[in-house]
Amino acid sequence: MDKLRIRGGVPLEGQVYVSGAKNAALPIMCAALLTAQPLVLANVPQLMDVRTMAKLLRQMGVEASPLTDGRMTLRAARITEPTAPYDLGKTMRASVLVLGPLLARGGRARVSLPGGCAIGLRPVDQHVKGLQAMGAAIAIEHGYMNASTERLHGARIVMDMVTVTGTENLLMAAALAEGTTLIENAAREPEVVDLARCLVAMGARIEGAGSDVIRVEGVRSLRGVQHTVMPDRIETGTYLAAAAATRGRIRLHGAAPETLDATLEKLREAGARVRVDGATVELEAGGRPSAVSLRTAPYPGFATDMQAQFMALAAIAQGTAVITETIFENRFMHALELQRLGADIAIQGNSAVVRGVERLQGASVMATDLRASAGLVIAGLVADGETIVDRIYHLDRGYEALEKKLSGLGARVARVS
Helix, strand or coil: CCEEEEECCCCCEEEEECCECHHHHHHHHHHHHHCCCCEEEECCCCCHHHHHHHHHHHHCCCEECCCECCEEEEECCCCCCCEECHHHHCCCHHHHHHHHHHHHHHCEEEEECCCCCCCCCCCCHHHHHHHHHCCCEEEEECCEEEEECCCCECCEEECCCCCHHHHHHHHHHHHCCECEEEEECCCCCHHHHHHHHHHHHCCCEEECECECEEEEECCCCCCCCEEECCECHHHHHHHHHHHHHCCCEEEEECCCHHHCHHHHHHHHHCCCEEEEECCEEEEECCCCCECCCEEECCCCCECHHHHHHHHHHHHCCECEEEEECCCCCCCCHHHHHHHHCCCEEEEECCEEEEECCCCCECCEEECCCHHHHHHHHHHHHHCECEEEEECCHHHHHHCCCHHHHHHHCCCEEEEEC
16 A cells, blocks of 8 residues: 655745646536537546546446546447446445436436545435436435436425535436426535536536526537536645645646635735736745634635645644534544644544644654545645655545655655555
């Protein structure tokens, strides 16, 4: 099993090119199931989750070209096996995103209940409730959702909670449903907007993506298109947080700064100088950061996927930060690992009180989920001595060429077996 070996104490300096967004690429890949024509994607990140999704689609009969230079072609001329098996779904919760497209295109689906990171409950009840309102019969048996329909029809769906994958699943299902669908309390994340942008290019009739009410007028069929996946806002935020923690200076190209308002605001609050010029973001941090308190919330609030990185930043900041997690109930597991590096963190319910210390000490730590891994890497970059981060297969699910990009910024980091 691979690990990362990090020797800290070097400010990050240089430039990085932002990869395509994993959380946009995966649902857009599933949108290929909605048409018999080719869907040509650009700016697709080279990640484990992308490879897993391509494997899943191939098992269903989709022709998926190898990912080369960020480009991939998907063609679902025939769906031969509308099943998402457990062996693939257990590692990637995005596997549930095939449910809506399979029902809309072929009228049946058998999808394993999703897995992913062990950061808390990921209920699929909102997916099921919405699809049932659209006329699907769904039974959950032996760990699978068995679903069928003659044809989905439009409905008014009021989500009990904001769910990104739930919104995306219903959005794709509604694109081919008969009549008009209203999705209320919809997720507003930029990745939902990117999926909607792709679907509209394919011929879907969608209004309101990016707001909490999305209106979809179903059409009989969709066509193939070329689509460029949006930049990854979480990767962007991770490198910015790493530069702020190491008192470095970096420039990120190909970013989408308009999706990063909450993150950039907190970085400025921590004392970093941040400048935005089109798709380029520059950050300079000359001194020890100031402690910044935050509360995670659905977009446009502070992203839960940036919480661990900011906890690492708070660990060496001046003052005390209170970090409150409102999205996932198990998302403080990295706090225990940060304590192994010398961080002063006390967990109080769904809040972590982080008292900044001047220095962290290198140690062996274990990644518990994707974003926790990134937080531990940032901590390792500022710690004295050597830090070993184990279980970095989590990192490979969401960060393209992490050690290569960090090395290009001067970090002393290497992958070891």
